[in-house]
Amino acid sequence: MSWRLTLKIHRWQPGDRAPYYDHFTVEVPEEAYVLDAIEKVWAEQDRSLAFRHACHHASCGSCGLRVNGREKLPCITPVTDYPNGSTIQIDPLRHFPLVRDLVVDMGPFSQAMEAVRFSIIRHASEGVPDARSSEPPILPEEDHEATRFENCLECGLCVSACPIAGSALNYLGPAALAAAERMLVEPRGVDPLAVWEAIDHDDGLWRCHGAFECSAACPSEVDPAAAIMRLRRYGPKVGQVARQQRR
Amino acid sequence: MGGGGPHVVVVGAGSTGAAIAHDLALRGFAVTVVERGEVGSGTTGRNHGLLHSGARYAVTDPVAARECIEENLILRKIMPEGLELNGGYFIALTPEDMDFRQTFLEGCEAAGIPTRELTKEQLLRMEPRLSPKILGGVMVPDGVFEPYRFCLSFLASAQARGARVLTYHEVEGVLVEGGRTRGVQVRDRIRGRELTITADAVVNAAGPWAAKVAATAGCRVPLILAPGVMIAVGVRYSHRVVNRLAPPGDGDIIVPQRFTSMIGTTSWTVQDADLIPIPPDHVERMMDAGEAFFPGFRRQPKRGVFAVARPLVGPEEDQAEGEGFERAVTRDFACKHHEAEGAAGLFSVTGGKTTTSRLMAEAVVDQVGRWLGFERPCQTRTEVLLPPRRFFTERVVS
Ligand SMILES: Cc1cc2nc3c(=O)[nH]c(=O)nc-3n(C[C@H](O)[C@H](O)[C@H](O)COP(=O)(O)OP(=O)(O)OC[C@H]3O[C@@H](n4cnc5c(N)ncnc54)[C@H](O)[C@@H]3O)c2cc1C
Numbered sequence: 095m096s097w098r099l100t101l102k103i104h105r106w107q108p109g110d111r112a113p114y115y116d117h118f119t120v121e122v123p124e125e126a127y128v129l130d131a132i133e134k135v136w137a138e139q140d141r142s143l144a145f146r147h148a149c150h151h152a153s154c155g156s157c158g159l160r161v162n163g164r165e166k167l168p169c170i171t172p173v174t175d176y177p178n179g180s181t182i183q184i185d186p187l188r189h190f191p192l193v194r195d196l197v198v199d200m201g202p203f204s205q206a207m208e209a210v211r212f213s214i215i216r217h218a219s220e221g222v223p224d225a226r227s228s229e230p231p232i233l234p235e236e237d238h239e240a241t242r243f244e245n246c247l248e249c250g251l252c253v254s255a256c257p258i259a260g261s262a263l264n265y266l267g268p269a270a271l272a273a274a275e276r277m278l279v280e281p282r283g284v285d286p287l288a289v290w291e292a293i294d295h296d297d298g299l300w301r302c303h304g305a306f307e308c309s310a311a312c313p314s315e316v317d318p319a320a321a322i323m324r325l326r327r328y329g330p331k332v333g334q335v336a337r338q339q340r341r
Numbered sequence: 342m343g344g345g346g347p348h349v350v351v352v353g354a355g356s357t358g359a360a361i362a363h364d365l366a367l368r369g370f371a372v373t374v375v376e377r378g379e380v381g382s383g384t385t386g387r388n389h390g391l392l393h394s395g396a397r398y399a400v401t402d403p404v405a406a407r408e409c410i411e412e413n414l415i416l417r418k419i420m421p422e423g424l425e426l427n428g429g430y431f432i433a434l435t436p437e438d439m440d441f442r443q444t445f446l447e448g449c450e451a452a453g454i455p456t457r458e459l460t461k462e463q464l465l466r467m468e469p470r471l472s473p474k475i476l477g478g479v480m481v482p483d484g485v486f487e488p489y490r491f492c493l494s495f496l497a498s499a500q501a502r503g504a505r506v507l508t509y510h511e512v513e514g515v516l517v518e519g520g521r522t523r524g525v526q527v528r529d530r531i532r533g534r535e536l537t538i539t540a541d542a543v544v545n546a547a548g549p550w551a552a553k554v555a556a557t558a559g560c561r562v563p564l565i566l567a568p569g570v571m572i573a574v575g576v577r578y579s580h581r582v583v584n585r586l587a588p589p590g591d592g593d594i595i596v597p598q599r600f601t602s603m604i605g606t607t608s609w610t611v612q613d614a615d616l617i618p619i620p621p622d623h624v625e626r627m628m629d630a631g632e633a634f635f636p637g638f639r640r641q642p643k644r645g646v647f648a649v650a651r652p653l654v655g656p657e658e659d660q661a662e663g664e665g666f667e668r669a670v671t672r673d674f675a676c677k678h679h680e681a682e683g684a685a686g687l688f689s690v691t692g693g694k695t696t697t698s699r700l701m702a703e704a705v706v707d708q709v710g711r712w713l714g715f716e717r718p719c720q721t722r723t724e725v726l727l728p729p730r731r732f733f734t735e736r737v738v739s
């Protein structure tokens with residue numbers, strides 16, 4: 095069966111006074127994802143449409159946007175999440191500089207991730223986490239050197255969903271704070287004090303108001319809100335210890 | 342911009358274009374990369390993410406196998422922040438697979454790929470989710486990369502040496518005057534305007550679209566567009582990459598990554614790579630193939646189903662069609678200088694793999710440098726790449 099959606103897509107290019115919406119109706123197989131529908135609009139109806147995408151399976155984190163106001167990775171959002179024949183509104187992420195249409199600039203976000211020195215490769219010593227399984231993760235002894243990618247895709251959905259990120263322009267944001275927690279747990283050669291100092295300020299760890307929107311938006315099991323709450327509990331102590339060690 | 346060398350425009354920011362940009366910049370060329378969409382939005386972004394050990398090709402394509410293992414070892418050194426390096430297995434599901442083992446081991450040995458034979462019991466201990474029906478296997482140094490960040494690393498490094506990377510800029514035509522390439526006509530898709538970029542040479546690394554780009558200069562690129570379907574599920578079934586111990590076929594590789602597993606792939610041919618409809622029977626075949634390795638695979642909710650086209654080097658004559666045929670074509674790559682077609686200074690690169698993109702870049706830049714009389718030694722074998730994120734933090738936009 096095929097699925098018919100009307101995409102109401104946010105349009106804006108440099109020089110435009112205000113953004114506006116274009117409507118495109120597409121028919122895709124019911125197994126398709128929202129990203130397939132957007133790509134089809136580009137391929138068949140409007141080649142000027144600009145959107146970000148690369149991996150199509152929630153690994154690169156590039157395609158983040160908002161569908162009906164909710165942060166989504168359209169590559170893993172089935173079209174059947176929306177009624178056949180309905181209209182869905184597609185907007186770019188909030189709190190990012192807009193480049194064009196659905197494309198945002200990842201510069202400031204990436205700077206925050208750099209500030210906490212986030213390394214995307216971690217040890218897999220805790221084994222392979224699998225949310226769906228109750229079995230303990232198993233890693234054979236010889237796998238003590240095993241590595242794997244961090245869960246965070248650097249997609250920015252959490253930042254877009256965060257109510258603070260909109261009003262506090264210099265706020266590090268949930269992704270960077272969650273990343274900092276990972277770096278403190280497993281420093282991978284990075285100086286923990288530098289990580290702590292990057293977040294221990296009014297635009298960092300102490301800015302969050304605990305709205306938990308970030309964790310609701312995260313497509314990759316990072317749960318930034320929980321990481322922030324943990325950091326607030328043990329972070330100052332880690333900072334203190336690191337400071338003493340440096341002396 | 343750049344190190345004072347000739348100015349080269351690279352069309353396309355997939356793994357091929359990204360690696361070429363880095364090599365050019367490192368040798369002192371002035372570089373402009375023109376990419377019509379996001380980095381990696383063509384074939385590269387949607388590939389399997391397998392850092393080949395070469396074992397997949399050890400029997401069918403020894404040249405590709407040797408290239409893979411050499412590049413695999415180089416990438417481990419130059420891309421420390423972008424690889425899951427846990428190895429991979431070739432696993433026998435049938436007695437025929439077990440019979441293939443000897444040929445396979447010999448192929449690996451000839452190509453210089455280290456192997457370790459594993460019994461069924463060892464495999465099941467190391468990977469408890471494997472089907473108890475497996476018969477045995479071999480371990481090889483496969484790895485996992487993230488295609489998007491793979492490209493970003495090369496581009497970040499190129500950028501740090503002055504390369505300009507123009508994303509959302511589409512090449513509409515290669516400009517040729519008096520038999521010589523003068524640059525490219527570009528549409529700036531952000532601002533919706535046209536611009537001309539002059540250059541001493543143009544490297545066409547547009548992947549499946551390379552024939553279209555070359556055609557704007559009246560040149561021909563023999564290309565076979567052979568897409569493959571891939572499916573991700575939200576469970577990581579194994580620590581390491583799982584390959585079928587058999588000659589290359591459908592659904593014979595499962596790449597684990599984060600908390601997911603991705604199975605691929607199939608192969609058929611298409612004429613247009615812009616929008617590839619996914620054949621439903623290919624999806625069924627992939628899910629069945631996954632089930633054979635990991636019981637329960639078929640019932641997993643999918644986390645992405647997609648297809649992109651391999652830009653395979655085709656015959657110089659008319660494009661051949663049909664299923665099954667493409668896998669026999671060598672995985673090797675080609676760099677064609679269109680001088681004889683009246684476009685000196687236009688080079689088209691096709692074929693290869695993401696795993697071998699650095700090597701392809703080395704060969705291409707050697708060729709371009711020779712023609713431009715700007716010959717510098719390649720340095721990409723040892724130059725450690727910048728982390729992918731630096732592409733965004735140190736962005737120099739037009
Ligand atoms: C299903 C599948 C799985 C694969 N799995 C693996 C794997 O696991 N490991 C591996 O090593 N290799 C793998 N490969 C092979 C590998 O993905 C390709 O060889 C490689 O990605 C080709 O890269 P490329 O840069 O040449 O092409 P592309 O990545 O397609 O790059 C070309 C770029 O040019 C751009 N472009 C096109 N036209 C224009 C224009 N007019 N102006 C400006 N830009 C333009 C496109 O947007 C695109 O980004 C796989 C291939 C397929 C199809």
Ligand code: SF4
Binds near residue numbers: 155246250313315317
């Ligand atoms: S924490 Fe989650 S939502 Fe935020 S950038 Fe990382 S993956 Fe995306």
